[in-house]
Amino acid sequence: MPSRPHRPPRSAATASASLRARKQNLSPQVTTLWDFPSQNYGAGKQGDSHYAGATPSYIIWNLLHRYTNEKALVVDPMCGSGTTLDVARDLNRRALGYDLAPTRPDIFRCDARKLPLEDAKADFVFIDPPYSDHLTYSADRRCIGKLSAATPAYYEAMELVIKEIARVLRPDRYWALYVGDSFVKDKFFAPIGFELFGIMRRYCTPVDIVAVTRHNQTLQMGNYRRAAAEGNFFLRGFNYLFIMKKERQPLGQLTINN
Numbered sequence: 001m002p003s004r005p006h007r008p009p010r011s012a013a014t015a016s017a018s019l020r021a022r023k024q025n026l027s028p029q030v031t032t033l034w035d036f037p038s039q040n041y042g043a044g045k046q047g048d049s050h051y052a053g054a055t056p057s058y059i060i061w062n063l064l065h066r067y068t069n070e071k072a073l074v075v076d077p078m079c080g081s082g083t084t085l086d087v088a089r090d091l092n093r094r095a096l097g098y099d100l101a102p103t104r105p106d107i108f109r110c111d112a113r114k115l116p117l118e119d120a121k122a123d124f125v126f127i128d129p130p131y132s133d134h135l136t137y138s139a140d141r142r143c144i145g146k147l148s149a150a151t152p153a154y155y156e157a158m159e160l161v162i163k164e165i166a167r168v169l170r171p172d173r174y175w176a177l178y179v180g181d182s183f184v185k186d187k188f189f190a191p192i193g194f195e196l197f198g199i200m201r202r203y204c205t206p207v208d209i210v211a212v213t214r215h216n217q218t219l220q221m222g223n224y225r226r227a228a229a230e231g232n233f234f235l236r237g238f239n240y241l242f243i244m245k246k247e248r249q250p251l252g253q254l255t256i257n258n
């Protein structure tokens with residue numbers, strides 16, 4: 001059973017953050033099925049809902065609420081529209097965001113395979129990587145969103161990102177990766193979640209797996225639903241949220257009991 005991080009006594013700032021959360025109808029999730037139908041929580045804005053592939057902010061809110069304390073350093077190596085930065089600051093955490101194609105001045109340009117951060121600095125890492133090559137994020141040839149998840153190149157690139165996350169994370173700290181599988185009719189089904197989870201286990205210990213219900217408009221559109229029924233395939237109804245812990249000792253020296 002992995003130990004939970006130590007929580008300090010509630011400060012006035014924590015109390016006001018939790019009051020804000022209650023007003024916004026946010027409460028910590030307690031099962032492994034998470035459902036929240038919008039990109040932003042409350043009246044505020046976290047990241048940019050018009051950004052293709054923006055992460056629903058309540059996911060990050062739940063993770064930071066559970067696994068970090070105030071002033072913790074939260075890192076997102078593929079920050080996109082900056083959702084992680086906004087949620088972290090909302091909760092009085094420090095935040096560092098990186099991306100190959102920064103969308104705002106507080107995101108640093110770099111490749112997630114080589115972060116400009118010393119070893120063991122981050123208290124928590126969140127990452128929502130490209131899932132295969134169906135969205136165009138930038139013209140940068142190093143963008144992992146240019147690699148098909150039906151090819152080994154995607155997983156090789158993602159392994160370098162995962163290894164880098166394990167390097168910058170402090171021991172005994174947690175991180176999470178949010179991802180969905182990819183299905184392209186008449187071409188392939190790529191079980192990205194299972195493949196990435198297998199890679200993550202080489203570097204860190206699994207803590208839990210959450211299924212997050214997807215609410216995008218495509219799922220509601222009659223023609224998509226008809227095509228799925230008639231074509232005998234499924235629309236993607238959930239994403240995985242993998243939660244991992246970095247151990248103090250190298251993984252090879254641990255007794256794995258799960």
Ligand SMILES: C[S@@+](CC[C@H](N)C(=O)[O-])C[C@H]1O[C@@H](n2cnc3c(N)ncnc32)[C@H](O)[C@@H]1O
Pocket residue numbers: 047048051052053054055056077078079080081082083084098099100101110111112113128129130137138142143144145
């Ligand atoms: C799914 S989006 C992230 C969305 C973000 N969490 C948000 O809420 O806006 C994936 C991001 O990965 C970035 N990316 C792709 N390859 C990268 C790489 N090698 N290094 C850093 N960022 C990369 C893309 O530019 C894109 O912004």
